[in-house]
Amino acid sequence: xxxxxxxxxxxxxxxxxxxxxxxxxxxxxxxxxxxxxxxxxxxxxxxxxxxxxxxxxxxxxxxxxxxxxxxxxxxxxxxxxxxxxxxxxxxxxxxxxxxxxxxxxxxxxxxxxxxxxxxxxxxxxxxxxxxxxxxxxxxxxxxxxxxxxxxxxxxxxxxxxxxxxxxxxxxxxxxxxxxxxxxxxxxxxxxxxxxxxxxxxxxxxxxxxxxxxxxxxxxxxxxxxxxxxxxxxxxxxxxxxxxxxxxxxxxxxxxxxxxxxxxxxxxxxxxxxxxxxxxxxxxxxxxxxxxxxxxxxxxxxxxxxxxxxxxxxxxxxxxxxxxxxxxxxxxxxxxxxxxxxxxxxxxxxxxxxxxxxxxxxxxxxxxxxxxxxxxxxxxxxxxxxxxxxxxxxxxxxxxxxxxxxxxxxxxxxxxxxxxxxxxxxxxxxxxxxxxxxxxxxxxxxxxxxxxxxxxxxxxxxxxxxxxxxxxxxxxxxxxxxxxxxxxxxxxxxxxxxxx
Numbered sequence: 001x002x003x004x005x006x007x008x009x010x011x012x013x014x015x016x017x018x019x020x021x022x023x024x025x026x027x028x029x030x031x032x033x034x035x036x037x038x039x040x041x042x043x044x045x046x047x048x049x050x051x052x053x054x055x056x057x058x059x060x061x062x063x064x065x066x067x068x069x070x071x072x073x074x075x076x077x078x079x080x081x082x083x084x085x086x087x088x089x090x091x092x093x094x095x096x097x098x099x100x101x102x103x104x105x106x107x108x109x110x111x112x113x114x115x116x117x118x119x120x121x122x123x124x125x126x127x128x129x130x131x132x133x134x135x136x137x138x139x140x141x142x143x144x145x146x147x148x149x150x151x152x153x154x155x156x157x158x159x160x161x162x163x164x165x166x167x168x169x170x171x172x173x174x175x176x177x178x179x180x181x182x183x184x185x186x187x188x189x190x191x192x193x194x195x196x197x198x199x200x201x202x203x204x205x206x207x208x209x210x211x212x213x214x215x216x217x218x219x220x221x222x223x224x225x226x227x228x229x230x231x232x233x234x235x236x237x238x239x240x241x242x243x244x245x246x247x248x249x250x251x252x253x254x255x256x257x258x259x260x261x262x263x264x265x266x267x268x269x270x271x272x273x274x275x276x277x278x279x280x281x282x283x284x285x286x287x288x289x290x291x292x293x294x295x296x297x298x299x300x301x302x303x304x305x306x307x308x309x310x311x312x313x314x315x316x317x318x319x320x321x322x323x324x325x326x327x328x329x330x331x332x333x334x335x336x337x338x339x340x341x342x343x344x345x346x347x348x349x350x351x352x353x354x355x356x357x358x359x360x361x362x363x364x365x366x367x368x369x370x371x372x373x374x375x376x377x378x379x380x381x382x383x384x385x386x387x388x389x390x391x392x393x394x395x396x397x398x399x400x401x402x403x404x405x406x407x408x409x410x411x412x413x414x415x416x417x418x419x420x421x422x423x424x425x426x427x428x429x430x431x432x433x434x435x436x437x438x439x440x441x442x443x444x445x446x447x448x449x450x451x452x453x454x455x456x457x458x459x460x461x462x463x464x465x466x467x468x469x470x471x472x473x474x475x476x477x478x479x480x481x482x483x484x485x486x487x488x489x490x491x492x493x494x495x496x497x498x499x
Contacts, residue, residue: 002033004179006042006203007186009049010196016042021176021205026092026324027313029362033090035179038204043211046171046200050142051217053197054169058139062116065165069113071192072161076106079188083181087152088314090178092323092364095314097276098153105157107447108465112165118470119166131482137474139167140219140243144212146233147182148225149175149326150279150386156182158451159222160199162469164189168219172201173212177326179203213237220244220473222464224281226384227410227456234459245460245472247453249384250281250412253393254441255401255427256289256298257418264439265417266301272415272441273390274309274368277322279330281457282413282435282442285385286374287392288401295394299349299372302390306350306368312357324364325387331364334387338369341380341391346371352388376404384410398423405431411455415441434458 004023005012015036022031038046057065076083084098093101121135145159152174160170174182179201186201202208213221213236220243223233227248234246254272256265272284287302289295312320325331335353342348352367366387374381374391381391395401405414415437416427424438434453437443445451445466452463462472 001031004033004035004183004203006036006038006046007183007201008046010190012183023090023177023179024327025089026326026364027315027360029328029364033180035176035203037176038202038208040207040211043202043204043208044215046202047142047215047217049197050169050171050200053195054141057169057195057198058167060167062119065167066113066115068189068193069109069115069161069165072189073106073109073113075188075192076102076109083153083184086180086184087178088323090180091149091152092326093276093314094320094323095317098314101151102153105154108158109161111447111465112161115165118467119474130485131480133478133480135476135478137470137476139474141168142171142218143168143220143473144171144173144218145222146173146209146212146225147175149177150276150281152178152181153185155224156185158465162465163473164194164199166470166473168473169198170200171212171218172199173204173208174201176203176205209233213242214240216240218242223247230459243472245462245464247281247458247464248456249410250453250457251286251384251408251410252282252284252413253286253288253405253408254284254415254417255405256287256294257398257416257420257423258291258294259419260417261419262297262301265298266305268417268441269302269390270305270309274306274322274388277325277366278388279325279386282444284415284441285389285391286381287390288395288404289392290395290398290401292394295372295392299392302370303350306370309368311355311365311367313360313363322388325366326364328364330386331366334366334385334389337380337383337385338389341371341374341378344378346374346378346380346391402427402430405433409456410453412453412457413437413443415443
């Protein structure tokens with residue numbers, strides 16, 4: 001079994017805590033590697049090395065830092081297949097999904113090539129008599145990031161690429177479930193020219209997280225994961241004076257109006273609800289058709305599409321629509337929630353509970369499920385399932401459908417499918433959700449806009465990637481300068497104060 005180690009001071013190093021976690025291949029259910037779980041001493045050592053390396057990196061001009069990002073983009077393209085294969089092996093995603101994971105992260109790195117422009121300050125000449133004002137953006141110092149299992153390439157890149165482009169050092173604590181890709185990314189960016197010690201990858205569990213968020217040298221923390229842990233990380237980090245952005249759970253609704261193109265809506269729901277086995281924070285897990293006729297037509301379109309979904313290992317190539325979920329515990333939790341939906345009176349239209357894949361009986365595969373007649377009091381509606389389960393909640397009117405979205409505690413993403421521009425505009429303006437799609441099921445903004453939810457899906461004032469990332473990873477400093485005037489008389493300067 002392979003020991004994966006940490007990435008500290010520019011090299012792979014073995015863990016010294018004596019604690020390890022197994023890393024599974026979700027398709028087979030077999031442990032193929034183990035990852036060390038850092039203790040406080042290991043995390044503190046990594047932070048110390050990063051703190052020592054950061055000043056020289058901050059003093060490197062933004063154009064040279066941007067050139068590192070340019071070289072990094074080229075290396076990500078070069079090793080795309082290698083990264084995707086490693087990601088699929090540990091996470092379970094299909095290879096196309098894994099490539100998409102890397103590409104969405106790569107797009108953020110491309111945006112960071114604009115660091116020289118994005119870090120420019122402002123200047124006001126003659127703000128007062130003889131007085132000039134100017135501002136600058138300066139790095140925070142050492143920053144930390146805690147990333148989830150479901151996007152092991154994209155999420156680390158969304159965090160450390162802008163942090164590094166701004167001149168910070170970065171400590172990445174990736175998910176212990178699929179840690180290989182974050183380690184590979186660290187190797188690649190140092191190959192691109194990042195000085196050693198500026199980026200550290202420290203694997204671990206809660207002990208490592210607590211060491212990171214409690215350390216006084218660490219100036220900021222980014223987190224993506226479940227809402228309870230997001231709240232914990234946010235509260236603990238903010239209490240120590242750190243700048244914090246934490247992103248939590250989601251329960252994304254897609255409203256389907258009577259005038260929607262039902263084929264388009266059904267295709268969108270299948271892709272958004274079941275892609276990546278539903279393990280996306282932007283997955284659509286609730287369909288809200290307006291009117292029983294709309295609901296009946298939508299269900300009729302969905303059922304044959306869902307029943308044709310192919311579930312299998314990533315090694316089956318393009319013949320697979322989605323793969324296994326990440327762990328046996330995740331599978332058990334999904335099936336527990338499905339059972340609760342049946343017990344609480346929802347109609348299970350497509351039942352994937354007995355799904356089994358010949359030759360992969362030990363894998364963490366979950367068949368697709370479709371519920372109809374779900375009500376807001378049911379567990380499957382209130383809880384983020386994070387699996388291939390789509391719930392249909394029938395609404396009697398547009399206002400009722402909008403009310404469901406407004407009333408849910410999560411506010412990450414939502415969508416509406418309609419041909420009516422007035423309805424779409426009203427929905428986009430009134431809904432209390434951070435990211436809204438109009439005939440787009442997964443409205444993830446491109447890297448030059450910002451990504452972030454509302455309500456219990458996000459904690460903190462600034463979003464991820466885009467301009468907000470450069471604001472998050474820098475501090476603004478404003479200088480007010482006044483100089484006395486000098487008049488040369490008799491070969492000497494005589495200075496007079498300016499009023």
